[in-house]
Amino acid sequence: MMMKPEKTLREDRETRLSVIELCKKGHSLFKQGKYMEAGIAFRKAVELEATNPYALTGLGDVSRKLHDFDRACESYRAVLAHEPNNVFALRGLGDSYRGVQRYEEAIEVWMRYLNYRPNDIFVVTRIADSKKRLGFFDESEVYYKKALEIDPEDRYALLGLADLYHKTGRSDLAIYYYDKVLEHETGFVHVLTMVGNLYRHKKEFEKAKDYYLRVLNVDPDNPYALFGMGDVCRWLRDYHGAIQSWERILTKHEGTINMLSRLGDAYRNVGDLESAETTYNNILRRGYDKYALLGLAKLRILQGDVPAARRCLDTILDREPADPRASIDQGELLTSQGEGEAAADLYRQALRRPNLTSELARILEDRLEALGAGS
DSSP: OOOOHHHHHHHHHHHHHHHHHHHHHHHHHHHHOOOHHHHHHHHHHHOOOOOOOOHHHHHHHHHTTTOOHHHHHHHHHHHHOOTTTTTHHHHHHHHHHHHHTOOOHHHHHHHHHHTTOOTTTHHHHHHHHHHHHHOOHHHHHHHHHHHHOOOTTTTHHHHHHHHHHHHTOOHHHHHHHHHHHHHHHHTTTHHHHHHHHHHTTTTOHHHHHHHHHHHHHHOOTTTTHHHHHHHHHHHHHHHHHHHHHHHHHTTSOOEEEEEHHHHHHHHTTTTTHHHHHHHHHHHHHHHHOOOHHHHHHHHHHHHTOOHHHHHHHHHHHHOOTTTTHHHHHHHHHHHHHHHHHHHHHHHHHHHTTTOHHHHHHHHHHHHHTTTTOOO
């Protein structure tokens, strides 16, 4: 066996020492967030020793932080070509695949990683997140619960599981796990708002109000909580409360069409017809909107201007001839205002429209019969 010359051995030692120093420098710069400078140090180390796992992993970490995921993958794969079980490269490669939404490949790499570090809660949670993105909800649930076995209070696992239940329509379980997060982070505005929304959709309005109030105690102008609070007040027929919440949104935001339409309805319901009309017209200046026209039609009936109400309804029916609400709701409102004949005439006109569905025709005929009028 031939021995290397002393000079060559000395050069190899010097090279290794240089690589070690460059890697130390790179790691130090990386921890300081100086990713470009760290990358330069790691690249110099790779130039000196092309297969050095520390330099290549460091270079992969830098590329990943800079969102250059393809280059990060190259570096990690170069490590794994020589060290298939290198846990740092396995974890980094999985994270890089996730960065380019290659979730199936990410999961495969992370599963290899868990063979060596089965209790890494961050990786277990990332597998759960990725399976959820791929629509494998049952498998995702298993991994979130595995993460919670490692740490029952881990925020990311609790949030991920809550979101999974939220997405799959299991509201009670979603609320349970969101509340678990809130036990430790009471001012978590995003979660408080979501729980409020879940209770609102369940029509448990008093509970919804409690969560929206908790948001507004932390962030008084939060538009999502203000919208939710206004909608709860609307359902509870507290129209003044709804107006107060939604007007606060408008001090800083334009407001959605949906919210503005409901605001117009709330103004109408408290008798502020001028504000209601202004709100509906502001919506209609942006373009056609069925709900603003419905609200304006109801307003015109309250003002005793039935022909104007019909013009609003005709606009809706021209756009949406199969929609029953325009005729039926307004007919009922006319009837409640003592305008039974006008309601009957409205139903007859609707029955003569083309493209009328059999279901709508039956409903209109039932309304006419209830009024004692024939078609």
